[in-house]
Amino acid sequence: MSKVKFNSGKDANDMLVRQLVSNFLLVGTMTTTKKKAKVAQRFVERMVTKGKEKTEANKNYLLAHLAKLSLVELLFNEIGPVLKQYPGGYTRVTNLSQRQSDGAEMARLSWAYPVVTKQMKKLEKKKTPVGPKAEPKAEAPKTKEA
Numbered sequence: 826m827s828k829v830k831f832n833s834g835k836d837a838n839d840m841l842v843r844q845l846v847s848n849f850l851l852v853g854t855m856t857t858t859k860k861k862a863k864v865a866q867r868f869v870e871r872m873v874t875k876g877k878e879k880t881e882a883n884k885n886y887l888l889a890h891l892a893k894l895s896l897v898e899l900l901f902n903e904i905g906p907v908l909k910q911y912p913g914g915y916t917r918v919t920n921l922s923q924r925q926s927d928g929a930e931m932a933r934l935s936w937a938y939p940v941v942t943k944q945m946k947k948l949e950k951k952k953t954p955v956g957p958k959a960e961p962k963a964e965a966p967k968t969k970e971a
Contacts, residue, residue: 829864842868843891850896853945854935862918862932873908873915876900903942911938
């Protein structure tokens, strides 16, 4: 990973970017600070470009940068074939309002084209719509005490 500057050391920055990219590939959307979203976007674009063509060199590159075989297989088998027809620009960064706690500029990183993986489908099933809350139990009637 090259020239990523956050407030941590180089190793911590590399791990931060690796986690951002991994989480984005699994979930498909990510809300974070604007700076982190732009850095993650760069690396996601690179990973998807490598994942479009299944070669040994691309597999080794992805394993070196993602370190999880399941993510490499996800790129080759599910994400790569969907985005194979597009030359680039796989993701988009949408600016959001500032975070209230510290005023940091927030942004959402998402796919520019419809990409749905098995993992994303599982996450959607887990999200159940919030229904009306259960009504509280009725209290026992109060008796008059003399």
